[in-house]
Structure formats: structure tokens, C-alpha cells
Amino acid sequence: MSRTSGELAHNRRMILAAGVIDATGMAACPGAVLVEGDQILAAGSPEQIGSVPSAELVQMPEMLLLPGLVNAHAHLDLSGDGVWPAAGNDFRGWVGQVRALRAAQTPALCKQAVQRGIELSLAGGTSCIGDIAGHSPMATAKALRESSLRGVSFQEVFGLGDRQNATVDRMRAMAEGGPLEAQGIRLGLSPHAPYSCGPAVFGAAAECGLPLTTHLAETPAEIELSVSGTGSLRDMLERDIGVWDTSVDVPHAHPIDALIGSLDRGQFLCAHLNWIEPRHVDMLAASDVRVVYCPRASAAFGHCPPMLPSHPWRRLHDAGVTVCLGTDSLLCLDTPDRLSVLDDMRLLFQRDGVDARLLLSMATTHGASALDLDHDLVRFGPGLAGVLACRAEGNTIDTLLADVLGRDDAPQWVVGGGAA
Ligand SMILES: [Zn+2]
Numbered sequence: 001m002s003r004t005s006g007e008l009a010h011n012r013r014m015i016l017a018a019g020v021i022d023a024t025g026m027a028a029c030p031g032a033v034l035v036e037g038d039q040i041l042a043a044g045s046p047e048q049i050g051s052v053p054s055a056e057l058v059q060m061p062e063m064l065l066l067p068g069l070v071n072a073h074a075h076l077d078l079s080g081d082g083v084w085p086a087a088g089n090d091f092r093g094w095v096g097q098v099r100a101l102r103a104a105q106t107p108a109l110c111k112q113a114v115q116r117g118i119e120l121s122l123a124g125g126t127s128c129i130g131d132i133a134g135h136s137p138m139a140t141a142k143a144l145r146e147s148s149l150r151g152v153s154f155q156e157v158f159g160l161g162d163r164q165n166a167t168v169d170r171m172r173a174m175a176e177g178g179p180l181e182a183q184g185i186r187l188g189l190s191p192h193a194p195y196s197c198g199p200a201v202f203g204a205a206a207e208c209g210l211p212l213t214t215h216l217a218e219t220p221a222e223i224e225l226s227v228s229g230t231g232s233l234r235d236m237l238e239r240d241i242g243v244w245d246t247s248v249d250v251p252h253a254h255p256i257d258a259l260i261g262s263l264d265r266g267q268f269l270c271a272h273l274n275w276i277e278p279r280h281v282d283m284l285a286a287s288d289v290r291v292v293y294c295p296r297a298s299a300a301f302g303h304c305p306p307m308l309p310s311h312p313w314r315r316l317h318d319a320g321v322t323v324c325l326g327t328d329s330l331l332c333l334d335t336p337d338r339l340s341v342l343d344d345m346r347l348l349f350q351r352d353g354v355d356a357r358l359l360l361s362m363a364t365t366h367g368a369s370a371l372d373l374d375h376d377l378v379r380f381g382p383g384l385a386g387v388l389a390c391r392a393e394g395n396t397i398d399t400l401l402a403d404v405l406g407r408d409d410a411p412q413w414v415v416g417g418g419a420a
Helices: 005-010 091-101 109-122 138-144 161-176 199-207 220-228 234-241 255-265 279-288 295-300 313-318 341-352 356-363 365-370 397-406
Strands: 012-019 032-038 039-043 056-067 071-072 125-135 152-155 186-190 212-216 268-272 291-292 324-326 386-391 412-416
Touching: 005 109, 012 039, 012 109, 012 397, 012 412, 032 056, 056 186, 056 397, 056 412, 071 109, 071 324, 071 365, 091 234, 109 125, 109 138, 125 138, 125 397, 138 152, 138 186, 152 161, 152 212, 161 186, 161 199, 186 199, 186 234, 199 212, 199 255, 199 291, 212 255, 255 268, 255 279, 291 313, 295 341, 313 324, 324 341, 324 356, 324 365, 341 356, 341 397, 356 365, 356 397
Parallel strands: 012 056, 071 125, 125 152, 152 186, 186 212, 212 268, 268 291, 291 324
Antiparallel strands: 012 032, 032 039, 056 386, 386 412
16 A cells, blocks of 8 residues: 555554444444544544545454443452462452462562553553552552553552541542642542441541542441441451451441441442342432442352342442443453453343443443543544454444454454554
């Protein structure tokens, strides 16, 4: 193909594919995307875009083009090399092993783990992330800022009973420090969970004005501890970690009932919500809580049939709650070569028959909403954070998308993200 030097300077490409779709109403089969550098100039059918003689033609007839994906719940610092425990039914034992390994992690090893997590995220087609920084939080945020990922680095905090005051002081210092936003990554806070952070920590977090996330209603043991102050999590906190003492108050209520005041005041993104009661659905919708469901992580810890007959995400979605997708950590996943909500979409499509277009929304626009990111990052247009190509066969946009979700191969970047 011949091009003039002026055309080369524009680096303009016309990608012709089997189809192109995003979750904001743009869909075409066959599909075409006109790109200049990393910027989308136009997307739609080849007829809609028309002939652009100055553009290099890139033929991808076996590919469906999608926006880069949003992983709203990750723990990149748990992506390190070495023997890390896989998720299983013994949550207390698993947390104990992870804590011991984390304690032995030097800052250099933590940095390596985060870097690997970034690479695995890009390998999975992730353009935006909500990452929980549990180890070396500022170093993790810095690594994210040096990558092409956008999103939020949630600095994780813990604090029960008498330890809450020190945690609140640390959170306030973080909220007053800076920079809170740089290179596409904002700082947020993650009070870890209601069983590891007391009401003063959640109350102060709700007032701090930063993006917030927490793990909520993840296990039956969490509910037992909150309601009656007993069980395996009490044993873990008291005997294994040594943070449960007489200064810790038992709420004597389900964690959602105990936390609802803070959830009402702050803008929380709540992860998991495996074990909620039907009456909580409307409460959470009224609180404007956002929910990130991590289907593979839930399954890895046994929060799926038969232990949990059905996850409440669908009821929350139907009640108007923004429900998006997350991977949780690499330790919960069956894809050692990538961290991608594409594989969580596939689980929900293949196991539960969830509508493919709804899954695309959950993995893009809903994730952007949950992280308070601009929808332009996941919409075919000038602000799009990256374009993925996924192998697909089909004659319509819906059969192409269904075919992508029926497979298990990795996506490729064709614009932005990890594209060469
Ligand atoms: Zn998590």
C-alpha cells in the first residue's frame, strides 16, 4: 500500500471488522473504526464512515471490536510470583495465609506484584480499574499512574475499637494530602470491611469526599459476627490477628443495617454483597450504593449454587442500582495469564444465560459510573481509552457478541491500552 509522508504523519487507520459495538448504543455489523493515532475519529458501518483514501486499511474480518473494559474491583498487589494460596471454602485460613505472605513482602516485591497486575490487566483488555491498594498504597498509586490504566486507587484501611481514631486520622491526612488526581488515577479510600473497620471509620470515610469502596456482606461468617459477635471471623480477628478486644462493639444487626447510615452519607462502591436479605435491595437502591459483583471470586469462595442459590445482583440491577463487574484478586481466578472482567462476563453468560448486551454494559458503562469516570472512556469516540478486538463468528452484532462470550481466548488491543 502506498501512502504519502503527510498521510503517515497522521497515522490514520481504517479498521474494518466483523462488527463494532459499545454500550452507549453504537453497533454495526460489519463494523468500521477510523482512528488517528490513538484517537477514534468515527465508528459505525463502513457505509456510514465512507471512503477515507488517506487512511491505511486494516482488515480484521474475524474480529468484533469492543471498548476497553472496566474492572471495578481488583487487588493488583496480590499478583506476585510465588506460591500464593488459591481461594477456597476456608476463608479464615486463606486470609491467614495471605496476611503472612503480605507481611513478608518487601516494598520491592510489592512493586513487582503491582507491575505484574498491571500487565495482566492490560493482557485482559482492561482500560480502567478500581484497585484496592493494601500494601504500600502510595507506591501502588504511582505505578498505576505510570501505566496506561485509568481509574481509582483505593487506599485500604483497617481499624476496630480503640484503633479507629488512628485510622480516622490517617484517612483525613490522606484526604488533605495530594495529589488526589493525576495521570488518570484518583485516590480513594477503602475501609476494608464492616468486620475489620468500626463505625467511626466508616462514618469518617463517608464525610471525606473521596471515592469509597468496601467489601460488604461477603460471607455468612461476616453476618454471624455482626449479628451475634461469634464465629470464625471473631476467632480470626481475636486469635489470628489480635485486633478484637473489649473496645469492639458488636452491632447486633446485619452489616447492611449496621452501616446504612454511612452508606446513605457517602458514595460507596460495595463489593460482593453475596449475602443480603430481600429487604436490603430497596434500602441499597435508596442509598445510591453502587455494587461491584465479582462472579468468579464469589464462585471460588463457594458463594454460588448450591451454597448461595442465586446472587442478588439481578434484583439490585432491577431496583435501579448500578451493578458492575470486578475480578477481585488473581488468587480467585482461573486465568493466570490475565486479569479481565471479560472472563466474568463469560461466566455469567455461559452459566446463567445473562443477556450479552447487559454484560457489556456492566463491564463498561456501569463500571465507569461506579468509579465516577467519564463515559467517554468506554464509548467509541475521541475520548475512548482503547479498542479491543475479540475473535468472533456471526452474521449479526448479537451473534458476534454471543460468540465472544462463548469462547475463552484473550482479547487483543488494536488501539490504546496495551497495543504495540
Ligand atoms: Zn476484594
